[in-house]
Amino acid sequence: MKVTSFFKNCTQSTSKKNPEFPNWMPPTLREYWEVFFDRKNTSYFFSWVRDLQKVEVNNIDIPVLETFSLNPEAQIVYSELQNQIGAIIHVGDWMRIDQNRIDQFAKVTEDMQWIHTDPKRAKKESPYKSTVAHGFLTLSLLPRLTDSSGSDTFRFPTARMIVNVGLNQVRFPYPVKSGNNIRAKSKLLNVVPIKKSLRVEREIQIEIEGIRRPACILISVIQLYF
Structure with missing residues (x-):
């Protein structure tokens, strides 16, 4: 399952099963929750997730740990x-x-x-x-x-x-x-x-x-x- 599909399923499932769920949250957490739901439908948000999934391992510079020779x-x-x-x-x-x-x-x-x-x-x-x-x-x-x-x-x-x-x-x-x-x-x-x-x-x-x-x-x- 793609990351975007996972988010969609989670949000839809939560909304259907627990319509009052946001009301149980503290005000600060509820505010972040509402912001997330507002952004989930924007193309910018999901385009960022899609671009993130396209990154290939070969294009990432993975640092190589330096090894040291030890004296006896x-x-x-x-x-x-x-x-x-x-x-x-x-x-x-x-x-x-x-x-x-x-x-x-x-x-x-x-x-x-x-x-x-x-x-x-x-x-x-x-x-x-x-x-x-x-x-x-x-x-x-x-x-x-x-x-x-x-x-x-x-x-x-x-x-x-x-x-x-x-x-x-x-x-x-x-x-x-x-x-x-x-x-x-x-x-x-x-x-x-x-x-x-x-x-x-x-x-x-x-x-x-x-x-x-x-x-x-x-x-x-x-x-x-x-």
Whole structure:
């Protein structure tokens, strides 16, 4: 079925079966719906769709991904990681988040909100009945919680440099209370050869001891240089 025929059938079917359907929509959505129906009968709209269908694949310039040759150290790491995509590659040790650490972070960031720094008030007024760590404090501890630093736990000892490219989809599903223990669990999502380096994507969950929901979920992107 052609795209134009599909649109015609859908609009005609919807109008016949549900004549009151547009009335159920919010005003803004109804406005777009009416504009679409007004345009569906214009030759310009369908001529654009027809022209779109005539485009041939041979006439489209499809970019070719550039491939990079890896040095021996990078090739070993790349081959190892390729076999672990989708697997848990690291589970860290538990780390205690006490009030002193929370207070120090509050001073550095100048975020002195009472839910973090006033245990007495938090006990009375907070729904958690305790002070809680800043979400960004949890996030800032990623190098310590993961295998990204430390001579004993560093996962990529042959890399001469590691660069934090960024974080994607950061969420804080559950608060870390003062006195909780947290740890990081890393799942490998992807590894891509980049010029003179490897780009590694990991899904990291920050777990709270004794709590089912995680404190933080994110996708970490790092680059390893060899």
